[in-house]
Amino acid sequence: MTHRFSSNTSPLNAAVGTSISSNLQVNNQHSVGSYRGKEMHVTIINPIREKEQRKELRSVLKLPMIPNDDFIPIDDFSNGFTYESHLGRFCKNVIVVSARHPHSFFLQTIDDLTFSDNFFSKMNEFYNRCFDAQRLVISKAALRVNLCCVARDEIESDVWNRAQLLEYYPESDQCSLLLVDIGTWQECVPRSKLRHIILPFRQECVRSVPCRLAGIAPAKPEKNSLWNEYAIKTFRNVIDNVPAEVEVLDCSPNGSYFVNLFVTHDTFVCVNDFLLYHKIAIPVDDCKTLKPEELDPTTHEPVLAIIHEFNLQGELLAEELKANQRQQKEEQRKKYEKQQQCHLDCRLPCIRIIDIPFLSDKKLIFARYKNWVMVPWFSISDLFRPSLSESTIQRFALLYKFSPVYLTPLSNAVLCASLEKYMTSINDNRKTSLRGNETKIALYSIDCVRKLLLNHHLVNEFIFERLDEAREAEMKDDQDFWEIPSQNQLLMEHKKLNEESKQSQMAVVKSHKDRLEYRLEQMKPSDPNYKSIQRQLMDAVEKLSIFSNDSNSSF
Structure with missing residues (x-):
């Protein structure tokens, strides 16, 4: 999966706001779903200018919404939101907004949470009661990667979330969105749930801070060094609905803070040490140098951590889809070969009858059962004078650990019918295996027949040559052994x-x-x-x- 967009994050200060904006203009000739050349950078904002903008923003939010198009300042040109952190070196009373795994979770202070509640209540009220809702619906032509917008919550229909477009799929008219205030992404969002964002709501900063636990790495990582399901569940259970404190140690170039996270259950627990103690994580030195895949392939600038994970998940999904396609093709190929083999088996004779020289009344019969070449019991019996009974042959086979295969009309109707015809034609007293309407014919392996002949001192060079030929055909899966022309040629030689x-x-x-x-x-x-x-x-x-x-x- 190609990277959607990248971010260039300069070293952040907890007291200084940062903004995300695009330094590239969008080419309208590109398709809507294309994201090549789209970038997202993190730059430092002048605190004085930011403070003035915030005063203007709050004054705009206090203005009454008058039902006039001139008072709906739609912002459909911006490519990013403003990010701001109020985390100090040590910060108590923080809230975990969302947690994907120990290397990707978002924190927010209590003060920021209070301000955000007030902000989102106004935004929800506006979009739920907007008098010109049709104008705010985003058309297909207006969609582009990095577009700032608002999306209806998938659970609560009267809740709206600020979002940024990651991908658009025209065939299904659905989008993948980055929910900036929640710190996660959402896929397969119908375009009908999107609305244009107005300028005051877009200018309000994002107060959720991306963080990762410092000094640890997965002890049993999944593909691409991702945390396994057990580690993710344990981490979420530890931090769920409990008071939290954070110690900020450093900041990565992609905007994520390296932190020590503390929670209070019955005791005060450091989550980093908890994962190490239970051998879910291993200690490592935090690497501030980003890997090549964490950089934009075009600009070589850092990609936001949450976006890099989105790209990584997409690559894994693409690999999984390719693997499934290869598996399906392999299964189809095997199925086709099996069908071809079945057709070939239907065309080939299921038995081969060989006349024994100098013994014109004797015949050696081979039966083709699955991938085996076997000899029916009545053909073995007919080689001896006096002939051997079926029970005698069976006892001998069991004595020397040869297990017969019992053929019935249910296991192979065509072969069973052919052998039954030849069995009754050899001699009438061979009908011992026919019980009413049920037919049961015992088949024996080539080795069993050889052992039986040698044990009874029946040495016939021609018979042993044919047995060796049958065993070789069985090992090589030689279809020519069953071809009628070969049999006719052999008969002519006889x-x-x-x-x-x-x-x-x-x-x-x-x-x-x-x-x-x-x-x-x-x-x-x-x-x-x-x-x-x-x-x-x-x-x-x-x-x-x-x-x-x-x-x-x-x-």
Whole structure:
């Protein structure tokens, strides 16, 4: 957030008034919400001239408000209020006007409080009974940064506060205001609650004095060295509704007084020492040199402490908004990737069936469940002769700490339906997991299947290669493992292996047939073995015919 305006505060004297004014003229070509180039400086006023002005001011305030436009001196050109402090080196009977934290609170003497009550009662009476209220409404065109104005209180509608415009948001027609007499800011104030300030009310000095506790710093600071919530609550509880005294030690270039604050509860307590004793604060040497961020980036002049905090809060809010936007984008990206993954999962087959060579009636079935590659129990059972029961496989898995995953139509309807179809097609006696309308299929991990095969001495190189391939696909999240073209290619390789095996068997049978024919030619029909050799020859010819038919049908 860019700095709204800055302040150049010369060393202040408790007996000398100070004023805040702008040394830059406003360029009307700038947008209303722009605050670049706007400055607020603290300069010392001539006490004699100030006294004369105050006499004139009080005489003006005593004048009756006559219903004539000539008697409403609207001030819409000023850029600041006059600040004055009556705090001495030691001051008793002070009032805490507002307290944000130990480094930002405003004090006022009892005498100033009495005078302020009289002043604000007159100001409230004027704005509540003004005969020409429409003229005092501030238009959008009249808004500018640092504009001195009056704002209706957000709680009590008949109370008005002097304010200075920090920011204006045209899209919502709302403003951020510095409430100069209260010592705080207010955001999201509708423009309809603003009124032009008249000259006598603008010229009356601000009697709330900005202060900070001297010699301490936060023990557990938040971002940008701010006080945490616990420290703020403790500080406010200590100073709330109790008599207070103050010792002024020094003044910062930005106008804040370094003070020791004393309050009376059951005993006389120094608030500075109280925070140190409870380890809420740590002792430090007060630094009179301002940090670069406490200076105006253009003029390099000090920024008022309350305005610097307003800017700092705005920067933190902007960072938080950016962080939230980044988080939302990241969540949207993850959501999109999840949706894409779901679409991909829907397009990919949920199972893969592999025929085992030389065992044409055996099939190895892999199931894709979430990010895992698993084998259903009935596919494991079918690899053995005799086949294993579901309970046997389950007991073995539990014995070796392998937990099965039970698949139901509620967990994955598509996969469950596909496996149920293949389970019933393998053998009718595999329906032990079907109970009425409820289907429950147990899935086992690749490691569990390998362990089971090795334990039963079922060593098939092709099966173990496919298990290793499935585990690698699971680790790499390889989608190609489930693609149908890859499966078709593998099936073609299996067919080729089967064909080569058949050709080898045909060669063996043909050689056996040739030997039988030779023996039969050398024998006489009356030989006792003649008919036996003849039957063997006929069987060999029949096998060759079967192999020939299978080869033709495969192609």
